[in-house]
Amino acid sequence: MVQPEKKSEVREVLYSLSPWIIRVLLFSIVTNILVLAPSGYMLEVYDRVVNSRNHQTLLMLTLLVVGLYIMLEALEWVRSGVMREAASAFDERLRRRVFDTAFAARLKNLPVGNAAQMTGDLRTIREAIGAHVTLSFMDAPLALLVLVILFLMHPLLGWFSVIGAVIQVVIGVINERRIKEPMMLASRGSTASQMYAGSVLRNAQVIRSMGMLGNMRTRWLAKQREFLASQADASDTAGANASLSKLVQSLLGSSLLGIGCWLTLEGNLGGSGMIVGSILGGKVLSPLVQIIANWRQVESAREAFARLDGMLKAFPAEEKKMPLPPPKGALSVEGVIAGAPGSQAQILKGIAFRVAPGDSLAVVGPSASGKTTLARLLTGVWSPMSGKVRLDGSDIYSWNKEELGPHVGYLPQAVELFDGTIAENVARFGAPDPQKVQEACRMVGLEAFIATLPDGYDTPVGDDGAFLSGGQRQRVALARAIYGMPRFVVLDEPNSNLDNDGDAALIGTLRELKAAGTTVIVMTHRMNVLSVVEYMLVLIDGQIKQFGPRDQVLSALRGEQPPKPSSASKPQPQPPKGVSLEPVKGGQP
Numbered sequence: 001m002v003q004p005e006k007k008s009e010v011r012e013v014l015y016s017l018s019p020w021i022i023r024v025l026l027f028s029i030v031t032n033i034l035v036l037a038p039s040g041y042m043l044e045v046y047d048r049v050v051n052s053r054n055h056q057t058l059l060m061l062t063l064l065v066v067g068l069y070i071m072l073e074a075l076e077w078v079r080s081g082v083m084r085e086a087a088s089a090f091d092e093r094l095r096r097r098v099f100d101t102a103f104a105a106r107l108k109n110l111p112v113g114n115a116a117q118m119t120g121d122l123r124t125i126r127e128a129i130g131a132h133v134t135l136s137f138m139d140a141p142l143a144l145l146v147l148v149i150l151f152l153m154h155p156l157l158g159w160f161s162v163i164g165a166v167i168q169v170v171i172g173v174i175n176e177r178r179i180k181e182p183m184m185l186a187s188r189g190s191t192a193s194q195m196y197a198g199s200v201l202r203n204a205q206v207i208r209s210m211g212m213l214g215n216m217r218t219r220w221l222a223k224q225r226e227f228l229a230s231q232a233d234a235s236d237t238a239g240a241n242a243s244l245s246k247l248v249q250s251l252l253g254s255s256l257l258g259i260g261c262w263l264t265l266e267g268n269l270g271g272s273g274m275i276v277g278s279i280l281g282g283k284v285l286s287p288l289v290q291i292i293a294n295w296r297q298v299e300s301a302r303e304a305f306a307r308l309d310g311m312l313k314a315f316p317a318e319e320k321k322m323p324l325p326p327p328k329g330a331l332s333v334e335g336v337i338a339g340a341p342g343s344q345a346q347i348l349k350g351i352a353f354r355v356a357p358g359d360s361l362a363v364v365g366p367s368a369s370g371k372t373t374l375a376r377l378l379t380g381v382w383s384p385m386s387g388k389v390r391l392d393g394s395d396i397y398s399w400n401k402e403e404l405g406p407h408v409g410y411l412p413q414a415v416e417l418f419d420g421t422i423a424e425n426v427a428r429f430g431a432p433d434p435q436k437v438q439e440a441c442r443m444v445g446l447e448a449f450i451a452t453l454p455d456g457y458d459t460p461v462g463d464d465g466a467f468l469s470g471g472q473r474q475r476v477a478l479a480r481a482i483y484g485m486p487r488f489v490v491l492d493e494p495n496s497n498l499d500n501d502g503d504a505a506l507i508g509t510l511r512e513l514k515a516a517g518t519t520v521i522v523m524t525h526r527m528n529v530l531s532v533v534e535y536m537l538v539l540i541d542g543q544i545k546q547f548g549p550r551d552q553v554l555s556a557l558r559g560e561q562p563p564k565p566s567s568a569s570k571p572q573p574q575p576p577k578g579v580s581l582e583p584v585k586g587g588q589p
């Protein structure tokens with residue numbers, strides 16, 4: 001079946017700029033006429049002043065031309081201003097959508113560079129709209145009118161101008177062909193080099209401690225050399241062609257004067273015709289020369305347009321859906337097969353289980369068995385290849401996350417904090433509710449630490465929480481996950497960085513969540529977490545090996561009879577065979 005062509009959002013936004021474009025086109029008519037003022041002045045001075053030797057006429061003509069100059073420059077200023085306004089409007093109308101799409105693309109495992117390229121592409125198009133070259137495009141139709149006048153004056157003048165224009169276009173095309181490849185390599189190389197430098201700077205401590213700076217620098221220098229060589233190649237070619245283009249323009253101006261003079265001598269053109277002809281010839285070429293000189297900018301904008309449009313088509317805006325009622329926390333995982341976005345490899349190979357509202361489940365399993373993958377599916381970060389993850393019966397992946405977010409808590413394995421204060425991070429960068437922030441920090445045992453800080457909850461955490469210790473970062477992230485007591489919480493290795501106190505605080509947090517009726521799923525390698533959960537799921541190589549009430553699963557793993565229900569209130573979990581679990585740190589909480 002033929003798929004209908006998806007609408008081009010970027011093109012639609014460009015079309016929406018027509019009120020600005022029409023205004024500029026109207027101004028362009030006036031400026032293009034005013035541009036002829038110096039030529040008119042020259043002719044009038046020759047015709048009227050030199051012959052009549054009239055000082056007053058000279059004064060009047062000079063005052064008139066000065067007035068016209070001022071008007072021309074004022075209009076040019078207004079014209080550029082209107083285009084800059086149009087450029088801002090373009091950015092304004094797309095920036096939110098571009099940001100969201102870059103974010104969605106990153107969630108689909110697209111490299112950071114490609115996702116970030118989108119904001120660069122938006123900037124490239126915006127700059128091209130506001131650039132002088134766009135005005136040259138608007139001047140081009142009027143240049144055609146000037147060409148018609150030249151033909152009417154004498155066909156020879158017209159043809160000479162056309163030949164000049166054709167030579168200019170040929171130079172432009174050759175230039176573009178020659179520099180396209182090196183420019184592309186230079187642009188890619190520059191991005192790669194920048195990203196590499198960024199990653200070196202982010203990991204400065206590792207590099208310093210193991211004396212890796214020399215090796216890293218050598219790599220960076222090689223990347224720099226590579227892209228600078230391509231850039232130099234492109235600039236050399238562009239420079240040579242620009243000089244050639246200027247030469248053609250100067251030659252054409254003088255040739256037209258010569259031809260005009262010859263035509264006058266032959267009696268085919270009036271005396272002033274030769275001057276008018278040479279001046280008008282220059283006007284035909286001027287927008288063309290501008291366009292050719294800035295053709296790279298036009299090409300870059302065209303490439304950025306294609307890339308941006310492709311990405312926006314690949315990631316359509318989320319449709320507005322009817323809001324769903326807040327979830328109660330009933331989780332159902334139905335025949336889920338899943339892998340990393342963009343990859344066909346299956347990490348989870350047919351997973352199905354249910355967790356009732358308020359119940360807690362520990363997911364254990366060896367490294368790389370798929371626990372983190374499951375956490376990403378349970379929180380709707382990744383979508384399954386087949387099957388569904390449902391919260392209160394609704395597909396969690398398609399649930400509007402802005403709407404669902406306050407009811408869900410997620411602590412990822414790699415803790416990510418953002419540049420802001422403790423309170424802002426805990427409150428998920430919404431307006432912090434001081435009571436809820438304090439409550440979340442109390443539950444994870446951060447209160448005492450925060451009390452020692454001069455700025456308390458308003459203390460900045462630094463980029464990615466750089467001012468905090470690993471354990472503190474994990475606790476702040478845990479507080480963020482439980483901020484506002486969500487109904488559904490997924491914790492991926494919540495105690496990987498915690499000491500005994502932190503572990504005890506975590507167990508306390510899990511108990512409080514339980515008491516509040518929150519459904520909790522916790523991926524763990526630690527035994528002590530098992531003491532506060534009711535259910536257990538053993539994941540091995542992407543498949544469920546065991547699932548059920550905790551003690552039953554533990555007994556099954558040890559090859560024993562399941563314990564009697566009463567023992568569930570006094571859990572004494574032991575490491576099962578085949579599943580590596582670290583012993584409880586600091587004893588039973």
Ligand SMILES: Nc1ncnc2c1ncn2[C@@H]1O[C@H](COP(=O)(O)OP(=O)(O)OP(=O)(O)O)[C@@H](O)[C@H]1O
Nearest residue numbers: 109340343347366367368369370371372373374413
């Ligand atoms: N973003 C990704 N892109 C491609 N493959 C991935 C990605 N994330 C995980 N994988 C692969 O999926 C498999 C399962 O990884 P996952 O992180 O889910 O395991 P895990 O059980 O959480 O391991 P651990 O206990 O070590 O954290 C691994 O083989 C890993 O290479």
